[in-house]
Amino acid sequence: MVARGSDVRPTAGRRSQRRNAVRLAGLGVGGAALLTLLTGCDVGKTFHGFGWPQGGITPQSHRMYDLWIASTIAALAVGVFVWGLIFWCIIRYRKRGDSLPVQTRFNMPMEFLYTIAPVLIVAVLFYYTAIVQTDVDRTSKNPDVTVEVVAFKWNWQFNYRDAIGPDANTVASTLGTTEVIPVLVLPTGRSIRFEETSKDVIHSFWVPELLFKRDVFPGNVRNVFEVDRLTTEGAYVGRCAELCGTYHSMMNFELRVVSPAEYDQFLAAKKAGQSTQDALTAIGENPLATTTEPFQTRRNENNFNKTSAAGVGS
Template sequence: MYDLWIASCVAALAVGVFVWGLIFWCVVRYRKRGNELPVQTRYNLPMEFLYTIAPILVVSVLFYYTAVVQTGVVRTTKNPDVTVEVVAFKWNWQFNYRDGQGEDANTVASVLGTSEVIPILVLPTDRSIRFEETSRDVVHSFWVPELLFKRDVFPGNVRNVFEVSKLETEGAYVGRCAELCGTYHAFMNFELRVVSPEEYDRFLAAKRDGKSTQEALTAIGEEPYAQTTEPFQTRRDTANFNPDDAVSSGAGN
């Protein structure tokens, strides 16, 4: 997707430079030099052919590569290494680590966000990951900007599914809800924490042993709380809510 985006921008810039050049050339070449009327041309078949066929070719090429990239992005496999159920609700997230696919699979560990603690989704590098999304109330959207992809989360019996072939770089990445879902939509953040496969296995084992998410993160040498975003002051957790305080405390994080 990144390569397609860059290539599309380069192509658009090339077309833009060409058109701008023609405009300025016409401005200079055919500027008024007197009262004599220039030669009038009723038809110019080569030119008409050019400005009809060229856009069709450009759109066709973009359509082809878009279809190829989209097919790869939405492709799923039969046996992904990790399956995570993403449960969205007003206005937070729950991440369930599953032992299989579909509604009949069992949850072996879970991370639940609260107004005071940003939920942290821990995933490994170099493993295929399947996301199964569902909502408890309205439409939300699961979005990690660094993944260059987001997908809506629907309520009811609809389970949106997509996969990531592998996460390449360890680190902490902010996640957001990208669909306007109500009063506290702007506060509905989470963090994706990408760790090594060995650390991920230890984290999951700690969660299975009953440790909290913060305790399990500490056990593998990770920061226990989110590093890319922070909880917002809301009317849910303070009687003296001031919108200016919410903005200054990190509304842009």
């Protein structure tokens, strides 16, 4: 009887291991099928980009968007798998009477799964993140257009430059005021270099459809980035995305994307001494921003420096 029992136990153990292997294989096949189905439809559009800005107008924005969607799907797949295991264990191994459940150890398939799978997931995400990051941060020696972005409390100045670097010359400029939202005009189909600097504190240059926010530092630091090209004409709101003071939330601007011919005409008008509004009108564009409005500072003798105002009035 002892010999017979000892013969049965290894067989039962092998059967249990085969069942576990089949379950794991089924889960893997199911996960792969789920990912295939998800990638076959526009998941980002269905779920509003999972919080990522949609409608990108640069190749870099599309690459970052694709990476975000793929990473989110992978995270959701892992989450659903883990939640499934948790609830399965709660139901399968719930307390039945006063006896303890069978204690098992050295489950090699399970140990392999929770050791190797996270390493593979992190390695794949790191690989694609490094590729996209390198592509987004790449700069060239001779971009088609160079714009110097100057931030200050609480507005923007855009300088159109004739070369790259701090020693280049400004050929035209647009300065924002309290009454007029600054409009940055750029062409489609050309590589564009942005060189950022701040006059006071840290600001952040951000057009959601263009790229992720890029910090603008004071001092001698120039934060530089490029986009391969702008693909879609239109007007896009820009913002300061770094808390910079009282009117931070109202420190907006507008990016106006036009055709290369219209951009050349606009820049020629600016060089001839025309204002940004007159130059925009000359190319058939709305002279004022259409995506945002000027803010009211409400600085008057009733609510700003009241004591000084009273002293001057006397």
